[in-house]
Amino acid sequence: MRELLVIGIGTGNPDHMTLEGVAALARADIVFVPTKGDEKAELAAVRREICARHAGASARIMEFPLPVRDAANPRYEAGVDDWHAEIAGRYRELIGALGEGQTGAFLVWGDPGLYDSTLRILERVRTENFAFSVKVVPGITAIQALTAAFAIPLNTIGNPVTITTGRKLREGWPDGVDSVVVMLDGQKSFAHIDPAGLRIWWGAYLGMEKQVLIEGPLAEVADRIAVARDAARAAHGWIMDVYLLRRAL
Ligand SMILES: C[S@@+](CC[C@H](N)C(=O)[O-])C[C@H]1O[C@@H](n2cnc3c(N)ncnc32)[C@H](O)[C@@H]1O
Incomplete structure (x- = not known):
């Protein structure tokens, strides 16, 4: 089965990575790095530095543009749901790049459990016919x-x-x-x-x-x-x- 590591990376200082996060990242076959447009380029830069320091030599780094929420939608909950559906589609493509038995890593800002929907969206992606395990590595919030x-x-x-x-x-x-x-x-x-x-x-x-x-x-x-x-x-x-x-x- 494919395995996904959801690694909390802290809030912008690469030294916030825990030793558990470093060990997890080192065994990922593919690392998924979101980019969000120019204003968030620095956030992608932090993730790139973490990859450069800790990803395995043969790991593939796959950058992907994270869909942006339509802030103009007056119905906040519906807008978030549409946005998550779009991200779920993107995640499905990314996870599909993993071979059977391979490990992918998502680097999540702070801790994956706090005001972050990566875990919720992965649950939308996971189906009987598209199976993977999820392991969370906590991060500094x-x-x-x-x-x-x-x-x-x-x-x-x-x-x-x-x-x-x-x-x-x-x-x-x-x-x-x-x-x-x-x-x-x-x-x-x-x-x-x-x-x-x-x-x-x-x-x-x-x-x-x-x-x-x-x-x-x-x-x-x-x-x-x-x-x-x-x-x-x-x-x-x-x-x-x-x-x-x-x-x-
Ligand atoms: C989508 S939430 C992600 C929270 C993250 N998962 C965590 O554990 O901290 C983004 C919010 O976290 C806070 N945040 C994240 N990084 C921060 C930083 N380096 N400095 C100040 N606030 C930050 C801000 O309130 C920001 O609007």
């Missing part, structure tokens, strides 16, 4: 890179944490938590909520040379973060950022 960069714990003692998106944060503070991690926020949602009593730890390009960190009471630093975010995005053409918000219970 953006959340771990954030809390490590600030040298802070993620949670307060004995309390839960909510991980959410900018879109959901704008609907209101989640019930029953003092700590909220916000990912996938292209809209600077931190600037659209009541800042009273909130502290923010914000990080962009975590793990990369151009990493930016800002923290403080939200009321005092929200504008500074917004300006820094816009400037960084303009300078580099893309941005990935994540933040932890904490309030006194």
